[in-house]
Amino acid sequence: MTRSLRFPDGFLWGAATAAYQIEGSPLADGAGPSIWERFAHTPGLMADGDTGDIACDHYRRHAEDVRLMQALGLTSYRFSIAWSRVLPEGTGRVNAKGLDFYARLVDDLLEHGITPNVTLFHWDLPAALDDRGGWLNRDSADWFAEYAQVMFRALDDRVPLWTTLNEPWVVVDGGYLRGTIAPGHRNLYEAPRVTHNLLRASGAAVAAYRAEGRHRIGVVFNLEPKYPASTRQEDRDATRRAHAYMNTQFTDPVLRGVYPEALAALYGAAWPDFPAADLECIRQPVDFVGINYYTRQVVRDDPTQPPLRAAGVPQRQRTHTETGWEVYEQGLIDTLLWFRDRYGTVPVYLTENGAAFYDPPQAAGPVVEDPLRVDYLERHLKTLRRAIDAGVDVRGYYAWSLLDNLEWSLGFAKRFGLYHVDFSTQRRTPKRSALRYAQIIASHGAAL
Numbered sequence: 001m002t003r004s005l006r007f008p009d010g011f012l013w014g015a016a017t018a019a020y021q022i023e024g025s026p027l028a029d030g031a032g033p034s035i036w037e038r039f040a041h042t043p044g045l046m047a048d049g050d051t052g053d054i055a056c057d058h059y060r061r062h063a064e065d066v067r068l069m070q071a072l073g074l075t076s077y078r079f080s081i082a083w084s085r086v087l088p089e090g091t092g093r094v095n096a097k098g099l100d101f102y103a104r105l106v107d108d109l110l111e112h113g114i115t116p117n118v119t120l121f122h123w124d125l126p127a128a129l130d131d132r133g134g135w136l137n138r139d140s141a142d143w144f145a146e147y148a149q150v151m152f153r154a155l156d157d158r159v160p161l162w163t164t165l166n167e168p169w170v171v172v173d174g175g176y177l178r179g180t181i182a183p184g185h186r187n188l189y190e191a192p193r194v195t196h197n198l199l200r201a202s203g204a205a206v207a208a209y210r211a212e213g214r215h216r217i218g219v220v221f222n223l224e225p226k227y228p229a230s231t232r233q234e235d236r237d238a239t240r241r242a243h244a245y246m247n248t249q250f251t252d253p254v255l256r257g258v259y260p261e262a263l264a265a266l267y268g269a270a271w272p273d274f275p276a277a278d279l280e281c282i283r284q285p286v287d288f289v290g291i292n293y294y295t296r297q298v299v300r301d302d303p304t305q306p307p308l309r310a311a312g313v314p315q316r317q318r319t320h321t322e323t324g325w326e327v328y329e330q331g332l333i334d335t336l337l338w339f340r341d342r343y344g345t346v347p348v349y350l351t352e353n354g355a356a357f358y359d360p361p362q363a364a365g366p367v368v369e370d371p372l373r374v375d376y377l378e379r380h381l382k383t384l385r386r387a388i389d390a391g392v393d394v395r396g397y398y399a400w401s402l403l404d405n406l407e408w409s410l411g412f413a414k415r416f417g418l419y420h421v422d423f424s425t426q427r428r429t430p431k432r433s434a435l436r437y438a439q440i441i442a443s444h445g446a447a448l
């Protein structure tokens, strides 16, 4: 007898986006530039010279896009606030028109029965704050708490779910170590200091919320499970290093109040001596954690890649996405069970899950056929249901992404959307995966 795959009552069915990836009009109505405005307009850094100048034109087409959400039957929508629309200099003066855009979007969502899930920081730091040192400046925690308080006072009467940061690991690894995303630094000494200030900022915002918030606040981590390529001790040690660097570097301080010991050895002389009081701020209890899951990594020892000395081992026998990620849904339940066993019963939302696949050229019709994305969605939702059956307290699922959008420095070519976007006309077309997701939502999972 096939067990019903119905999801728990109240489970949220969502889709996720981020401001710089979809909005366009980055400087409209008094908005200040973000570091992404600068990065995207720096020649050579963005695939095909793509920028967020227009993107999905969501800043102007938001009403149409809310109707697309309603057409799928979404009960929640995760989106981020562009900090420098609201505070053009990052602190101080509030730009009322910027705030008003988000207030109108929230009201529209609520009118359509869609619960807003608001991310305060999805990588687009105000350029004016980067000029003051950005996340390298310890004052960044105060800047972020000030911005968060402006948003709480403006929208907490209508926004029931807040998250402070999206994926601090990506900001540290991409923005300060590899230089692949804004602000494009490549400096091992900067990385742990940015980790620390990002987590201090998140803690400061949570503390500010406790003073006046009425609902729930959390933080979003990308978690990628690491599996040793062999039983060799070197590979097992490399796997542990990779896990500490990408996963517990962030979850342990927030949920246990300590950094993993492996980091001191990994960063070596670059590892700072953090004041103990900082960890008390960082470990502010959160109401939930958002987990972004995409894929796993099989890890081998690689002495040629200091300081991590770990490398991924391609799993060529399995399907991969256009971003080179293995489709591995087992990693989702492995991650959720690990998370529950290590941190206990803190509620979880799967705040991102999705894939970029090459959608084959097809005659322009009412639906874009994307069989690989349909398969990816079904595999991961069935697995999510298994994790819930195993006792993991998962409260909702957000497909990444509602729309094809600007995949950061990879540009528009990597398409993650449930809706196809023709960027020359801004026409939105549902993919088969959107219709399949709508069917699953309508049955609350039973149609899986």
Ligand SMILES: OC[C@@H]1[C@@H](O)[C@H](O)[C@@H](O)c2[nH]c(CCc3ccccc3)c[n+]21
Binding pocket: 018, 021, 166, 167, 170, 222, 292, 294, 352, 400, 407, 408, 416
């Ligand atoms: O890459 C797809 C999405 C991005 O478009 C989202 O903005 C971002 O939140 C997000 N995070 C991840 C997983 C972490 C990751 C990001 C970039 C590169 C490698 C891993 C995948 N995604």
